[in-house]
Amino acid sequence: MISKIHCTAIKGIDGFLVSVETDVSAGLPTFSIVGLPDTEVKESKDRVASAIRNSGFSFPLKKITVNLSPAKIKKSGSHYDLAIAIGILSATNQLSENAKEKISTSVFVAELGLDGHIKPASGILPMLMAIKEGKGKQINSVFLSYDNLNEAIISKTQPFCPISLKDLVYFLEGNLTADKLLNTTAAISNEEEKLEVHGLDFSEVKGQSLAKRALEIAAAGSHNILLSGPPGTGKSMLAKRFNTILPPLTHDEALEITRVYSVCNLLGKTKFMDERPFRDPHHTISDIALVGGGSNPRPGEVTLAHNGVLFLDEFAEFSRASLEVLRQPMESFNVTISRAKESVNFPSKFTLIAAMNPCPCGHNGQAERMCRCTPAQINRYKGKISGPLLDRIDLAINLNPVKYGDWKKLSEGESSTNIKERVVKARDIQVERFKNSKTTANAFMTNKEMKQFCKLPDDAGSVLENAMRKLGLSARSLDKILKTARTIADLEGEPDIKSSHIIEVFQYRTMDRKGVAE
Numbered sequence: 186m187i188s189k190i191h192c193t194a195i196k197g198i199d200g201f202l203v204s205v206e207t208d209v210s211a212g213l214p215t216f217s218i219v220g221l222p223d224t225e226v227k228e229s230k231d232r233v234a235s236a237i238r239n240s241g242f243s244f245p246l247k248k249i250t251v252n253l254s255p256a257k258i259k260k261s262g263s264h265y266d267l268a269i270a271i272g273i274l275s276a277t278n279q280l281s282e283n284a285k286e287k288i289s290t291s292v293f294v295a296e297l298g299l300d301g302h303i304k305p306a307s308g309i310l311p312m313l314m315a316i317k318e319g320k321g322k323q324i325n326s327v328f329l330s331y332d333n334l335n336e337a338i339i340s341k342t343q344p345f346c347p348i349s350l351k352d353l354v355y356f357l358e359g360n361l362t363a364d365k366l367l368n369t370t371a372a373i374s375n376e377e378e379k380l381e382v383h384g385l386d387f388s389e390v391k392g393q394s395l396a397k398r399a400l401e402i403a404a405a406g407s408h409n410i411l412l413s414g415p416p417g418t419g420k421s422m423l424a425k426r427f428n429t430i431l432p433p434l435t436h437d438e439a440l441e442i443t444r445v446y447s448v449c450n451l452l453g454k455t456k457f458m459d460e461r462p463f464r465d466p467h468h469t470i471s472d473i474a475l476v477g478g479g480s481n482p483r484p485g486e487v488t489l490a491h492n493g494v495l496f497l498d499e500f501a502e503f504s505r506a507s508l509e510v511l512r513q514p515m516e517s518f519n520v521t522i523s524r525a526k527e528s529v530n531f532p533s534k535f536t537l538i539a540a541m542n543p544c545p546c547g548h549n550g551q552a553e554r555m556c557r558c559t560p561a562q563i564n565r566y567k568g569k570i571s572g573p574l575l576d577r578i579d580l581a582i583n584l585n586p587v588k589y590g591d592w593k594k595l596s597e598g599e600s601s602t603n604i605k606e607r608v609v610k611a612r613d614i615q616v617e618r619f620k621n622s623k624t625t626a627n628a629f630m631t632n633k634e635m636k637q638f639c640k641l642p643d644d645a646g647s648v649l650e651n652a653m654r655k656l657g658l659s660a661r662s663l664d665k666i667l668k669t670a671r672t673i674a675d676l677e678g679e680p681d682i683k684s685s686h687i688i689e690v691f692q693y694r695t696m697d698r699k700g701v702a703e
C-alpha cells in the first residue's frame with residue numbers, strides 16, 4: 186500500500202512543498218529512502234523505526250521504500266522524520282480512514298526522538314512562509330514541534346504542536362482535542378540576549394571627526410568603508426558603534442534576516458530578528474565559512490550579515506582566497522553556490538566595514554613610533570587588498586593617533602542618537618526616491634538610476650572631470666564617487682549634487698591617491 190504525506194524542504198532560504206511517498210510491500214525487510222536525500226535524511230530511518238515501536242505501534246518487517254518528491258531537488262535535514270513515520274503508519278493501515286483524510290490536507294515538519302517525542306527543526310520560518318504564500322494550496326493544518334512555535338507565529342501560521350507521535354495519532358483519530366495540542370498562551374518576547382551594540386555610543390569616541398563623518402555617510406547610504414590606521418586609533422571602537430547610527434529595520438528586512446537565522450538554526454527560542462546583525466568574523470576564517478558553501482550549501486558570514494554589517498578587522502590578515510571570494514557578494518548582493526545537481530542562492534546585502542593597519546607592524550607613517558617593516562613587506566601587506574576588491578569599497582580613510590595632550594582637551598563626541606537622526610532623514614529621502622525599485626539605498630543604485638539621480642550641474646561636473654584626469658580614475662571609481670556624493674547631498678537635504686559634495690567625497694578616497702592606506 187502506498188501513502189502520500191506533505192512535508193517541506195529548503196533551498197537557499199526559500200521553502201517549498203515536498204511529498205513523502207511511502208510504499209510498504211511484501212519482501213525481505215528493508216528500509217530505503219530515495220529522492221536525493223543527504224546523510225542526515227538517511228539517518229531518519231533509525232529514528233523513525235524506534236519512534237514507531239516506542240510509541241506502541243508496529244514497525245512493519247517488510248520492504249519499505251520512501252520517495253521524497255520532487256526527486257531532482259536535494260533534501261537535507263532531520264525534519265522529514267515525522268512525515269515518514271506518519272507515512273508508514275498510514276501505509277500499514279494503522280490509521281483509520283478518518284485520520285487518513287485529515288492527513289491528506291496536513292503538513293508534518295519535525296524531527297522525532299527515539300522515544301517518539303516531537304523535536305524542533307531548522308528553517309521552519311521559510312517553510313511555513315512557502316505554505317502561506319500558496320505554494321501548498323491544499324494545506325489546512327501544520328504539525329510541528331512546540332519549540333518552533335515562535336517561527337509559526339512570525340509567519341502568522343497557527344500550527345498544532347503535539348508532544349509526541351502518540352499524541353499526534355490520538356489527535357488524528359479524534360481521541361484528543363485540539364486544545365491539548367495547541368499552546369497559544371506562549372508569549373513571544375524579545376527581551377533576552379540583545380546585540381552587543383547596546384550600551385555603546387558614538388559619544389564615547391573622542392576626536393576622529395573625519396572618521397565619524399565618513400561613517401555617518403556610510404550609514405546614510407549603505408556604503409562600504411575601509412578604516413586604516415595604527416593600533417589604538419579607535420578603528421574597532423568606531424566600527425562596533427556603527428549599528429547605533431543605522432536606521433531601524435523595516436518589517437520585510439527583519440523577516441528576511443529571521444529567515445536566514447531560521448535556516449542556520451541560529452534563532453533563539455523566542456526571538457524575532459528585529460535588529461541589524463553585526464558580524465565580525467576572525468581573520469583566520471575559511472572562505473567557505475565567510476561566503477557560504479559546503480557539499481550541502483550553508484550560508485556564510487556574508488549572509489548572516491544580510492541587512493546589517495560585516496566588520497572585517499585586520500583586513501589584510503585575511504587569506505587571499507577569503508578576500509577574493511568576497512567580491513561576488515559585494516557586487517551582486519547575493520551568493521550563488523553551484524553544485525552538480527543544483528545551484529543555491531543566499532542573500533548578502535551588507536555594509537562592509539574593513540579595518541587595517543598601515544603596515545605589518547602598524548606604525549608606518551607615525552612620527553612617534555618607528556616602523557620596523559621593509560618596503561617590500563609593506564607592499565606585500567597592502568597588495569593583499571587587490572584593485573578589484575578596492576573598487577567595491579566606497580570610502581577609505583586614514584586615522585591618526587590622537588595625542589594624549591589633545592585627547593584630554595577634547596570634549597565628548599556627538600551622541601549616536603543625534604547622528605542617527607540625520608541618517609534616518611537621509612534614508613527617508615532614498616526610500617521615497619527608490620519607491621518603485623528594489624534598490625534600498627544609494628550604494629545599491631543601478632546604472633539607470635545613477636543616470637537619473639546623480640546628474641551633475643556644470644561646475645560639479647568640471648570638478649569631477651579635472652579630478653578624473655589628474656588621478657586617472659576608473660569608471661567604477663567614478664560610480665562610487667557619484668553615489669557617495671548623492672548621499673552627502675541627501676544628508677544636507679539638497680535635491681542636486683553640488684561641487685562641494687564632490688570635493689568632500691575626495692577626502693574619503695585615499696585609494697584614489699597612492700594605493701591603499703597610503
Ligand SMILES: [Zn+2]
Nearest residue numbers: 544546556558
Ligand atoms: Zn611597519
